[in-house]
Amino acid sequence: MTGSSPTLSAEQGRSAVLAYALLRGAIAAGLGLGSIAVLVLVLWISSPTSDSNPGGALHAAAGLWLLAHGAELVRADTLSGVPAPIGLVPLLLAVVPVWLVHRAARDLLVPDEERPVPSAAGAFVMVVTGYLLVGSAVAYYAWDGSLSVDPPSLLFPSAIVVAGAAAAGVWTAAGRPVGPLPSWAPVSLHEALARGRFREQAGTAWRAAAAGVTMLLGGGALLVAVALVWHAHPAQQSFVQLSGDWSGRSSVFLLALVLVPNAAVWGAAYGLGPGFALGTASTVTPLAFSGRPALPGFPLLAALPAAGPGTALNWTAAAVPVAAGVTIAWFTVRRAAPVHAAPKDAWSLWETVLTAALAAVGCGAGTAVLAAAAGGPLGTRALAEFGPVWWLTGAAALVWTALIGVPGALLFRAWRLRERGAGTWGWLTGAVRRKAKAGEEEGEKGQEAGKPVPQTVPVPESVPVQGGGPAAVSVSPSPPTPVAAPSAPSAPAQPAARMSVPDADENDDFVPYDFLPTDPWHERTARPGEAGPFGNT
Numbered sequence: 001m002t003g004s005s006p007t008l009s010a011e012q013g014r015s016a017v018l019a020y021a022l023l024r025g026a027i028a029a030g031l032g033l034g035s036i037a038v039l040v041l042v043l044w045i046s047s048p049t050s051d052s053n054p055g056g057a058l059h060a061a062a063g064l065w066l067l068a069h070g071a072e073l074v075r076a077d078t079l080s081g082v083p084a085p086i087g088l089v090p091l092l093l094a095v096v097p098v099w100l101v102h103r104a105a106r107d108l109l110v111p112d113e114e115r116p117v118p119s120a121a122g123a124f125v126m127v128v129t130g131y132l133l134v135g136s137a138v139a140y141y142a143w144d145g146s147l148s149v150d151p152p153s154l155l156f157p158s159a160i161v162v163a164g165a166a167a168a169g170v171w172t173a174a175g176r177p178v179g180p181l182p183s184w185a186p187v188s189l190h191e192a193l194a195r196g197r198f199r200e201q202a203g204t205a206w207r208a209a210a211a212g213v214t215m216l217l218g219g220g221a222l223l224v225a226v227a228l229v230w231h232a233h234p235a236q237q238s239f240v241q242l243s244g245d246w247s248g249r250s251s252v253f254l255l256a257l258v259l260v261p262n263a264a265v266w267g268a269a270y271g272l273g274p275g276f277a278l279g280t281a282s283t284v285t286p287l288a289f290s291g292r293p294a295l296p297g298f299p300l301l302a303a304l305p306a307a308g309p310g311t312a313l314n315w316t317a318a319a320v321p322v323a324a325g326v327t328i329a330w331f332t333v334r335r336a337a338p339v340h341a342a343p344k345d346a347w348s349l350w351e352t353v354l355t356a357a358l359a360a361v362g363c364g365a366g367t368a369v370l371a372a373a374a375g376g377p378l379g380t381r382a383l384a385e386f387g388p389v390w391w392l393t394g395a396a397a398l399v400w401t402a403l404i405g406v407p408g409a410l411l412f413r414a415w416r417l418r419e420r421g422a423g424t425w426g427w428l429t430g431a432v433r434r435k436a437k438a439g440e441e442e443g444e445k446g447q448e449a450g451k452p453v454p455q456t457v458p459v460p461e462s463v464p465v466q467g468g469g470p471a472a473v474s475v476s477p478s479p480p481t482p483v484a485a486p487s488a489p490s491a492p493a494q495p496a497a498r499m500s501v502p503d504a505d506e507n508d509d510f511v512p513y514d515f516l517p518t519d520p521w522h523e524r525t526a527r528p529g530e531a532g533p534f535g536n537t
Contacts, residue, residue, distance in 0.1 A: 017118045018126050021108055025130025028104040032097040033138060037061040046247040059145030062138045068094045070157035070373065072150040085150065087376030088386060091261035098165045101131055105169030120170050128166045132159060200335065201355045208331035209362025212401055215327045216367060219320030220267030227303035235302035242297060256299055263300050265374035268367065269388035271320030272396040276375070276388040286314045294382035321397065325404025328363060332356045333412035346417060349410065356409040360402035368394025
């Protein structure tokens with residue numbers, strides 16, 4: 001539906017184009033809401049013990065859709081009668097609405113012969129407006145349901161998430177440009193941005209930071225998978241106890257599935273060191289599992305380590321940030337010192353260090369954002385804090401990747417430049433080779449000090465001399481003897497010509513073959529009327 005577009009001519013004007021952009025934003029919101037509503041209704045219909053009506057299922061779907069954008073829900077039906085907040089966002093569920101609004105803004109700016117293309121600012125504003133209008137209507141509908149929404153959370157972070165996804169779509173449609181900077185920025189920054197190397201470094205730092213965050217998430221997911229296999233029996237018991245029929249177990253499985261990215265972020269925070277909170281009185285880190293956790297029964301929570309001090313097996317989780325730092329170093333040096341590039345094209349030490357450091361800052365910022373999105377409250381009192389602390393996790397990611405990524409990038413750069421005589425490694429290896437060669441020459445001079453110097457040393461190559469005969473070249477310590485060149489090209493060939501050349505110590509620029517004639521071959525042929533090498537001319 002978002003891919004199809006009505007036929008709009010250029011004469012319909014700017015208002016029709018902006019109206020179409022508004023419609024695209026509303027359609028993107030409707031598709032995300034409809035997909036979640038269909039899934040919830042299927043689970044409600046298949047449940048044999050459902051005690052609610054279709055309106056309750058639709059209210060639950062509306063609440064889940066708002067939760068996917070980062071809005072905080074309030075659950076009114078509690079045992080204590082006190083409304084409990086729900087702020088833990090299933091990250092996999094959030095992928096659907098974010099991708100839809102990103103795609104709506106991106107495809108709107110793709111040139112099409114059937115309709116005019118709006119401006120980037122107009123497309124952004126109208127797509128976000130259309131999306132938020134649908135979101136406001138959904139929030140009003142869910143207001144009197146079992147899962148209402150906290151009004152401030154509709155502005156932050158829900159509206160910010162929608163605007164960020166739409167801005168990313170506009171930026172993608174424009175070709176992901178870097179700059180220009182605002183007019184109030186310093187002139188030096190404008191000049192640096194105008195240089196091609198600055199843009200290349202910015203792109204390299206961005207890709208290296210993304211690779212580092214991906215490595216952290218992959219390592220965290222691996223830690224969770226290993227822990228689930230290690231605690232397979234408790235996880236299976238928790239899964240069976242939550243529901244007895246297949247529809248309930250399907251709901252539990254889907255809920256665990258959409259929370260897998262959250263578990264990966266928690267595993268990354270665990271490997272980085274700060275860990276995560278299981279309530280206000282419990283923290284899980286590789287060093288220790290302290291406090292009394294407030295744990296609801298859930299299969300993913302069965303993968304937690306045992307309470308008490310950490311062991312050497314828990315400390316191996318530090319391999320995750322180490323791998324992220326090595327990844328940043330490798331992605332940096334791929335552009336800083338390419339394999340087949342000349343040494344003069346390699347980046348300097350300062351440029352390599354700066355790019356790796358910027359990538360570490362980007363990795364820390366991305367990890368902090370993901371940690372903030374992966375946690376949140378699940379109730380009041382003991383469950384008011386659940387998940388990693390975002391600023392501690394981001395700071396730990398920055399420190400790990402900077403301490404490993406920056407030196408690693410320098411080492412990789414030196415390793416790649418070791419055979420090209422450039423960089424620190426090339427300078428060191430060149431100095432060692434020069435010192436070894438000087439030692440060998442001194443040893444040879446010491447051995448030859450008591451031996452007679454040969455007068456003539458034949459060279460095992462013959463050089464054709466003008467006239468046709470070979471010339472044996474010998475090396476003699478005597479001064480060079482001039483050799484008379486033949487006066488005419490037709491002079492008879494000599495049987496052999498012995499010449500002496502000076503020592504290399506006397507004249508380093510001497511070339512033993514500089515006596516060869518340099519005139520073209522056709523000038524050395526016979527005169528008119530005489531017999532030449534190819535007959536009479």
